[in-house]
Amino acid sequence: MDNGGAAELRETHCLKGHADRAWSLAWNPSPGAGAGPVLASCGGDKTVRIWKRAPDGTWHCSDVLEDTHNRTVRSCAWSPDGKLLATSSFDATTAIWEYSGGDFECVATLEGHENEVKSASWSQSGSLLATCSRDKAVWIWEMHPGNEYECVAVLQGHTQDVKMVQWHPVLDVLVSVSYDNSIRVWADDGDDEWHCVQTLTEAGNCGHSSTVWSISFNQNGDRMVTCSDDCTLKIWDTSIDLSQPKTGEGHESWRHLSTLTGYHDRTIFSAHWSSEDVIASGAGDDAICLFVEEKSSMVEGPSYRLILKKEKAHDMDVNCVRWCPQDPRMLASASDDGTVKLWELGGSVLD
Template sequence: MGVLRWGLRVRRHIGGHDNEVKSVSWSQSGSLLATCSRDKAVWIWEVQPGNEHECVAVLQGHTQDVKMVQWHPVLNVLVSVSYDNTIRVWADDGDDDWHCVQTLAEAGNGGHSSTVWSVSFNQKGDRMVTCSDDCTLKIWDTSADLSQPTTGEGHESWRHLSTLSGHHGRTIFSAHWSSEDVIASGAGDDAICLYAEEKSTTVEGPLYRLILKKEKAHDMDVNCVRWCPQDPRVLASASDDGTVKLWELRGNLLD
């Protein structure tokens, strides 16, 4: 039996940014690709026949490095987070004219007070989590109509729902929402934390609580955490210590 050999070949070089490209994200349909950079810009590319990629928008608005871009799981709505402490929501007006429909910041929105490193949506797409150099995670909720995939109308309705603080002692670099509604975070304190929504709600709305903290999950900073889409109880983590670890969530921690 022959040995199956794997390889990668470059299909296409896509240029445009003037500095380090920090993040890339495909839309749910695979027809749009978003990139962001230290040049403070977000670019949106549309996949064309013949493996061509046409730039359909260069989004300016952030005043510092853009750390991450993430497409909404249902809509053609893009979220970017930045060194300028803000979260920006981008959408088109139905005529491929992309613009910022909402900026979430500390003043007025209950946003972060320092660099925002990561953003992740829940499976339904009506909530997202962000994490920051301010050592907090923030949960955001939207009342937007998720049945309207091609218009930005109504998608400026994200509001602050909850702040999770006191669980990490250093910068939180990564947060990821599982399909079972467990949020994982990884930070510069070498720890991984897991959070879930309380079954009871207050007048202000639902609350989230820490359900597990793994101290010294790595020997150095935890840079990224990601839940497996096929098995939502398997978590991968990546660290400055040069290792990737796979974790299994055991027990019924959500009771």
């Protein structure tokens, strides 16, 4: 697809090592002073791989985390301080890994879900971890000293497999997406009781008409993007005043802003919002698309436009796309073809 030369997505590295499909990716948000970017990937081979960039610019696998999960590792997530890595597996557990003394050690295994755990996400404070499962439930765990984890809430509401959970980047508000086509917003009422404060559906809120696979917030937390088996991405906006105290009020104010359709012709599995406000999506059509907000004064309100579609980004389904926090023009993608690719975004994309 011609983008007029305004944007270019150039493959810089192809990281090979997984012996099965690569499911998910997570960049370490705080790799340490003087350290380069650190990327975790996980897959159907039951392993997690840690990738690091050497001073000469090459990438290598520094660690393979294995022999803990006995089924597919579906997702991975770093804690905000970059010291812990949570890995969720089809074996119904979530493992917590700590990097200490030059090695990764599994310091806790969280059990309780009835079957496959699909996703894990740390709260912005790092004190809470959310997990979700095919058992339709979302669990919230509180971390205590000594790597002790206590389940403080089991959130029921979804009627089918919960595909992903994601904490808001500023508030202790959790969003979950599901095979039941819905998006649910969860908040604490102030008395340590968690409730679903808003459900976004096709009928009531211009939501998705099929499985919702992924969610990502923009850096400010006032917008989020979701993607679905219905081959659309949807942009949502909130009227929450993020400068106000972090109470449970107002979190039910998400509204549909825009629908991006016609860009992927198969299921969109992943969407991620960069710190430079570029949205990346990866799908079952083996492609990656990039979108930015249309800068105009049209009375209809904000809209988003495609700036680039990378056909055949991988040989098979693109399962995950993630922008690097240290380098907002670096994108990582994971695929059913077993590879992890790194891309560099060039051109005047935000003009």
